[in-house]
Amino acid sequence: MLLSISPSQALQRTDTEFKIFQFPANMIPRIDGQTDDWTMVPDSYAYGTDQLSDTVMGNFTNYDREDLDVTVRVGWVKGLNRLYFLYEAYDDYWNMYYKYGDLFEIAIDADRSGGPNIANPQIDDPWESHFLFKGVHAQNYHIFTPSGEGRDWVFVWGCQPWIGRLPYANHAYSYDFEEGESGKLVLEFWITPFDYAPYDGPERAAVSKLEENSLIALSWAVLDFDEDHTEYEGFWNLSHETRMDSDASNLCAFRLMPLEPEYLKPLEAEYSFTVVNMDRRLVAFTDRSRGAITSWSWDFGDGRSSTEQHPIHQYEEPGEFVVTLDVEGPQGKARRVKVNQVMVK
Numbered sequence: 001m002l003l004s005i006s007p008s009q010a011l012q013r014t015d016t017e018f019k020i021f022q023f024p025a026n027m028i029p030r031i032d033g034q035t036d037d038w039t040m041v042p043d044s045y046a047y048g049t050d051q052l053s054d055t056v057m058g059n060f061t062n063y064d065r066e067d068l069d070v071t072v073r074v075g076w077v078k079g080l081n082r083l084y085f086l087y088e089a090y091d092d093y094w095n096m097y098y099k100y101g102d103l104f105e106i107a108i109d110a111d112r113s114g115g116p117n118i119a120n121p122q123i124d125d126p127w128e129s130h131f132l133f134k135g136v137h138a139q140n141y142h143i144f145t146p147s148g149e150g151r152d153w154v155f156v157w158g159c160q161p162w163i164g165r166l167p168y169a170n171h172a173y174s175y176d177f178e179e180g181e182s183g184k185l186v187l188e189f190w191i192t193p194f195d196y197a198p199y200d201g202p203e204r205a206a207v208s209k210l211e212e213n214s215l216i217a218l219s220w221a222v223l224d225f226d227e228d229h230t231e232y233e234g235f236w237n238l239s240h241e242t243r244m245d246s247d248a249s250n251l252c253a254f255r256l257m258p259l260e261p262e263y264l265k266p267l268e269a270e271y272s273f274t275v276v277n278m279d280r281r282l283v284a285f286t287d288r289s290r291g292a293i294t295s296w297s298w299d300f301g302d303g304r305s306s307t308e309q310h311p312i313h314q315y316e317e318p319g320e321f322v323v324t325l326d327v328e329g330p331q332g333k334a335r336r337v338k339v340n341q342v343m344v345k
């Protein structure tokens with residue numbers, strides 16, 4: 001029997017699909033704590049306090065923007081396996097106490113492997129579970145808002161603290177309050193999600209591959225500590241399930257969105273190729289153009305051409321060739337030239 005389920009059905013808040021904004025490659029945010037590079041992100045990508053539920057202290061959706069008010073935007077860049085975040089928060093009392101101070105917590109399982117990711121139910125020994133399992137297939141970041149002087153910006157709740165540093169993460173804060181004051185904090189950062197992030201470091205690690213239009217599992221929580229640094233004022237989480245912190249099946253579905261139309265050219269020429277048989281110098285070309293296209297024109301760089309969409313071409317002589325694809329459609333023309341990439345011997 002075939003079951004038809006939506007991809008997000010195994011996650012929390014199955015009625016909601018959240019969106020991750022795609023930045024064009026020439027407009028990647030600069031990690032400096034300034035928000036000017038995020039003004040291009042439409043409001044439909046901004047998730048505020050009204051999306052959160054306090055499932056620990058039992059305030060649920062009775063939020064009070066005078067106590068805590070946050071907005072989170074998430075972005076990505078096609079071709080980079082990173083998630084960019086802009087966290088903007090107002091708090092009536094910023095608690096920087098190192099152990100239980102104000103926190104922005106994120107949990108991510110980019111390939112939606114799901115299930116527990118902190119304690120392994122099949123491993124009794126907690127140390128063995130820690131070093132073999134914690135954070136390996138889904139990661140949890142406890143980000144200090146803000147971090148004290150000289151202190152880490154993030155506590156990785158797992159066995160792989162190396163994921164919190166360059167070249168896997170970067171961050172910047174901007175704020176002008178002191179401990180115990182109210183005010184606004186800006187935290188700008190990016191992280192790298194991992195399908196496999198072991199204790200022994202990046203060598204055997206597998207970075208999650210972020211693909212346009214695919215879903216990833218993600219959630220965040222804001223742990224608000226005010227005057228009393230031993231008890232939460234609130235534990236506000238996006239997933240509406242406290243154990244989003246330790247079980248990846250409790251995360252929410254986020255889609256890696258394509259570029260917004262204003263940043264997309266109506267027509268773009270692109271192709272890939274594979275040398276199918278080197279002895280015969282046989283090369284298969286695959287059109288990967290985007291937009292409405294009615295005709296294709298290939299120049300293989302050896303004086304020969306084709307008007308097929310996906311031609312196979314045999315080169316008579318060895319060499320390196322400049323191959324040009326011209327496409328045409330109702331919205332105009334586009335060209336892609338690859339310089340000396342096709343090489344046959």
Ligand SMILES: [Ca+2]
Nearest residue numbers: 030032034037
């Ligand atoms: Ca910036």
Ligand SMILES: [Ca+2]
Nearest residue numbers: 067092093224
């Ligand atoms: Ca507060």
Ligand SMILES: [Ca+2]
Nearest residue numbers: 109111113137
């Ligand atoms: Ca995973």
Ligand SMILES: [Ca+2]
Nearest residue numbers: 093095225226
């Ligand atoms: Ca606080």
